[in-house]
Amino acid sequence: MQLPTPSGEHGRVVLNPVGDLDIATVPGLERALDEALDRPGLLEIVVDLAAVTFLDSTAVAALLRGAAEAVGRGATLRLTEPQPVVARVLRITAVGPLLGLPDDHGDPAPWRR
Numbered sequence: 348m349q350l351p352t353p354s355g356e357h358g359r360v361v362l363n364p365v366g367d368l369d370i371a372t373v374p375g376l377e378r379a380l381d382e383a384l385d386r387p388g389l390l391e392i393v394v395d396l397a398a399v400t401f402l403d404s405t406a407v408a409a410l411l412r413g414a415a416e417a418v419g420r421g422a423t424l425r426l427t428e429p430q431p432v433v434a435r436v437l438r439i440t441a442v443g444p445l446l447g448l449p450d451d452h453g454d455p456a457p458w459r460r
Contacts, residue, residue, distance in 0.1 A: 358390035368406035
């Protein structure tokens with residue numbers, strides 16, 4: 348997995364992981380999330396999954412921890428552009444809406460209403 352340097356505008360960080368997010372690569376994702384969470388004035392972390400080919404339970408757990416930490420700091424974490432295999436894992440585990448992806452009805456994070 349590659350994780351390019353976060354980029355973004357003021358208050359927003361975009362992470363673009365590449366390849367598999369699994370037990371072997373999750374430490375790199377966690378480091379990138381920690382660095383993003385430590386940025387002053389953080390409002391949103393966007394994790395663009397367009398180039399992620401596989402996602403396992405350790406990655407799901409890392410993303411959920413990152414989202415919880417973001418909320419604790421007054422920010423949000425959301426996922427974008429998951430590939431079909433990755434979207435399926437997020438749907439099966441029912442965490443997609445918790446991470447800003449639309450649910451089966453097209454509503455992102457209905458629990459936030």
